[in-house]
Amino acid sequence: MVNEYSKWHHPYKPAKKYDKKVAYFSMEFGIHQALKIYSGGLGFLAGSHMRSAHELKQNMVGIGMLWKYGYYDQARNEDRTLRTDFIEKTYNFLEDTGIEVEVPLHDNPAVKVRAYILKPEIFGCVPMYLLSTDVEGNDHLSRTITNHLYDSNELTRVSQSIILGIGGAKVVEALGGADMYHLNEGHALPAFYYLRDQGVKKEQFAFTTHTPEKAGNEERDARHLNRCGFFGRTLSEEELRQEMVNDGMINYTVAALRMANKSNAVSKLHAVVSNDMWKGFDGINKIIPITNAQNQNFWQDEEIKKAWKTKSAKKFKDRKTALKNELFDVVLNQTQKRFDPNVITIVWARRFAGYKRADMFLYDLERFEKLLSNEKYPVQIIWAGKPYPKDYYAIDIFNHLVNFSKNRKNLAVLTGYEMDLSKQLKYGSDIWLNTPRITREASGTSGMTASFNGSVNLSINDGWIPEFQKHGENCFVLPELDHKKPVWEQDEEDCANLFEILENEVLPTYYNKPKKWQEIVLNGITDTIPEFTSNRMAQQYYDELYS
Template sequence: MSSKYNQWYHPYKPAKEFNKKVAYFSMEFGIDQALKIYSGGLGFLAGSHMRSAFELKQNQIGIGMLWKYGYYDQNRNDDQTLKVDFLEKHYDFLEDSGLEVKIKLHDNDSVKVRAMVLKPEIFGTVPIYLLTTDVEGNDHLSRTITNHLYDSNQTTRVSQSIVLGVGGAKIVEALGGADVYHLNEGHALPAFYYLRDQGVKKNQMVFTTHTPEKAGNEEREARHLNRCGFFGRTLSNEELEKEMVNGGMINYTVSALRMAKKSNAVSKLHAKVSQNMWKNYNGISKIIPITNAQNQKFWQDVKLKNAATKKNVKTFTKRKKELKKELFEEVYRQTGKQFDPNILTVVWARRFAAYKRADLLLFDSDRFEKLISNSKYPIQIIWAGKPYPFDYGAIDNFNYLINYSKPRPNITVLTGYEIELSKKLKKGSDIWLNTPRITREASGTSGMTAAMNGSVNVSTNDGWIPEFVKDGKNCFVFSEVDHNLPTWEQDKLDSESLYNILENKVLPLYYNSPNSWKEIVFNSIDDVLPEFGSKRMATQYYKELY
């Protein structure tokens, strides 16, 4: 084991403007298909950030978790419905950093946490230290803490936060400490408590809040967390009371907002939503917008990029058709359906959360049937995405779409939604459909990488879209509905918007005016970059947050 990974290390001399030492904590990193330690958007975002930090020569490292079984492998039962598999992963490209620390968990005060390192030369990221408790000498229970990303056992979830937070902070100390500690979402909150006790100042701690969803802003009973070792030591009743909100609870987001010198939301709209969400809690830091972004080099097809730069319609069309064929090979392999690269193809692909409304297209089944059986303007539709493995409502929705699509030749559902399939879907689609209820999507970065590959966004005006939108020129946006209406009313109005956009705008334009369609495609690529590329984002973090 070369000793350079025992110290703060980069294969380059950090650029002067990015010289501050930053440790970036995240529960998941979506770096590459080969490293399955992510579930979705949060991981894709963190992965793009670490790639751009490397490209910009920033003095940053990542601190994450080495999940033995990853999130889950998405396969099919014998009737094609969703099957959740947990398969052990092995990565011989990770190296033992030689760093091991001890933390207190519950009654055990010597749980070992070891850091494996993902070196910069493997995938072109800054060094990322991945923590595991699956270490010789730990008892069986301790060894299983780092088995599953977002474990369904709530006590295990708390332990995971302590491993990432306290274990991660101790690993950073062993590397010589950082100037800035950045928590990407509240999962690693114990880091702030531990660091505060070590004399790390408030102006060294920053925080990114990612979601307006209640489930994404964890809240747990304070005394239980204290017993678990969440605060790095046992707090007295007086100390604990200072941290409590909502009648004896610790809200991870509120605590992080209070302890950070400055925090950020992940789009301009999300900053307003966040400021409003947390305004009744005293002592919280200022929340500024730093809109999420994605790494162009990793996500954008080079041939599409070159053709779009030269506005070469012929080359672009040829390449797009090739990419559609690649996607349709996957459709054929999984479902036996033969899709046609000449037909307009719509993709809905992301995490299967209720507010994202995967089934909005089916709200009015008569109108949907008319849409998919229109021979003048044919359409193909693909769904993909991962429900949380124990969210039975979301799984039921996923299976409903599978069963609905089975007898219909031009609609289908794909499984195995990870980085590789995500790339294929973005490169091979004509329309990227995004249907969250307004104010519920903090950012929604999948539409950015789709736009980079000439897939036009059809979306509600939520997340990053208000910063990008030129309706009818670079994307198509639903008429805005009042987000205070009952959800049924919102869904009814939004589904009408969606049918109208597809029937009256998208399909006629695609088939009757291919040149006008290409103009929208090219505008979309021009407008998404560099503004929504992660070099802008990684630079903005240094300038405005660190």
């Protein structure tokens, strides 16, 4: 079967300044709640990029994976703790392009990879080509490669990178090729190796590094990858040695940084951290900052936008109250607790990971209990987020918060943290709390979309925050610590500072100075738009990374 999207095709004539053909590879895309091919921030970012590329009429396509079971569905055990469910997804709004390519993988000379299209008119993004190995003619193991996003089996993970990279590159070839190949993170690294062998020049390679976390920068045994077909052909021992780092390993990030003509980090601070992090490796160009951003049209509530534009405190308050009540219906349904729209509502919502410190309030239980029982300045706190399904430390933090909050009427832990709930939490919160250990949050885009909707950031000064923050004017920021201090000391100090700012600045302003609070809210929106919208980011990629 062949359709109009089996060749490079857009529903518009690309704008002249964006006519360079760009293929953008990402392991996950958060385009819409219903298309469950994302896990979190990386996907939300990629989805916003594809929406903005469409709005700006850019000549770009997205290359991703069609995950049969998605990431996972977050549910609860009988005692309310976390349960991971894997439910098959079917997408009737996707179309088979008729493009099928073959990729040699391990001892299989020809794993079939089929491309499905998400057409632009469905969700308002550039054409998205999603790859599946669940194809007739493939053996059972090959068919399961595209089952689970970030599969915990190491061999499957390697296979996923090969399918996205080499399979994706071959699909782009079938579409007529691209002028630029952009890897969003190192997952699709095999694309660069394959394309280089096809004569594609270094000037056509761009790379974005997203994380200073070691686990986010994959590193695997070079000979093992060679056996798997990672490089598109079997490299000789001498060729392999040229790619190796760290005693016989291939570091996906180092390899991509070496092969790309230009690379970027995702905030100004992250660029400093990244350049320092990779400076010991030769052949790497300077990593430039292009700060992550999110799509305003998708993430900002229309009524909030109108209230901000007219600077109407009444319209804003009325809308915020309505949005809080909608969020509190979710809280009531999930936890059987009734929250009050007149009480300040603090939300911590993102991927659960140890360094993000979801449980920071609990580091000082005595002070936390006082905060929870303060009748003068009452608070409500909501946590939400998905840990990786095999990150047992993060799952334990999630479950500990569930158990701690069970019998406390003003605490709630929600499940199902996907795009819809993320939106509702940003719409309905007063404070967006961000507590990572400093230098470890590359960007932190959830704070931007919260700010779009009048939720005030209370954050560590990390990621995008240093580019935005005016403490007490558009957000609240914890004092910056020396990140080289022992972790225990950092945790203790950050926790004390969090309580200090909440008790002495945030709560008195919210309850005693509503006009001042309103000013902070509106300043937050004004200082986020347009600077932290993905239309700015998508334009910057063409100007600085693809030029």
